[in-house]
Amino acid sequence: MAIQSVERLYKLTVDASKAQRELKKTNKSLKGIQGNLNAVGKAAKTAFALFGAGISVAFLKGLVETNSQLAKTADAVGLTAEEFQEFQFAAGRAGIAAEKFGSNMTAFVKRVGEAANNTGPLVSGLRGMNDELLKNLVAAQSQGEAFKIFAG
Numbered sequence: 346m347a348i349q350s351v352e353r354l355y356k357l358t359v360d361a362s363k364a365q366r367e368l369k370k371t372n373k374s375l376k377g378i379q380g381n382l383n384a385v386g387k388a389a390k391t392a393f394a395l396f397g398a399g400i401s402v403a404f405l406k407g408l409v410e411t412n413s414q415l416a417k418t419a420d421a422v423g424l425t426a427e428e429f430q431e432f433q434f435a436a437g438r439a440g441i442a443a444e445k446f447g448s449n450m451t452a453f454v455k456r457v458g459e460a461a462n463n464t465g466p467l468v469s470g471l472r473g474m475n476d477e478l479l480k481n482l483v484a485a486q487s488q489g490e491a492f493k494i495f496a497g
Contacts, residue, residue: 422450423488432492450492457482457491 419429429450436446459465461483471479478494485491 418447418450422447422454424450424492425489428489428492432489453492453495454488457485457488 415430415433416426419426422429424432432450433443433446437443441449456465456467460467460471460479467482468479471482481494482491485494
């Protein structure tokens with residue numbers, strides 16, 4: 346009986362040693378897998394950061410192009426970019442599309458220019474009906490001032 350107990354204890358010790366070696370191998374494998382997952386995580390973070398930067402660059406490029414177009418349109422109608430943007434914002438709040446506002450401002454500037462030469466539909470429409478408005482439009486120092494007088 347004592348011999349059987351010793352044999353069982355020996356077998357248990359050998360099995361425990363074998364289990365310990367297997368456990369070490371498993372831990373080593375898990376560390377390798379964890380390292381691989383960390384590398385994948387870093388790559389994913391980098392990819393998302395680059396993707397986000399790409400979106401930011403595209404957004405900024407679009408913003409610059411929009412502002413450039415706004416400045417060109419404002420210059421074409423004789424307004425500062427700030428005046429044009431303020432008037433365009435007000436027009437948008439009134440339900441007028443930005444493109445429509447730009448084309449209407451171009452027509453307005455043309456009509457005020459014609460009125461300064463005492464010709465055009467603005468003169469014929471306002472003469473006798475609102476001579477004071479016509480006089481103030483023609484005397485305006487800028488297109489922005491003329492628009493404010495007209496809208497006033």
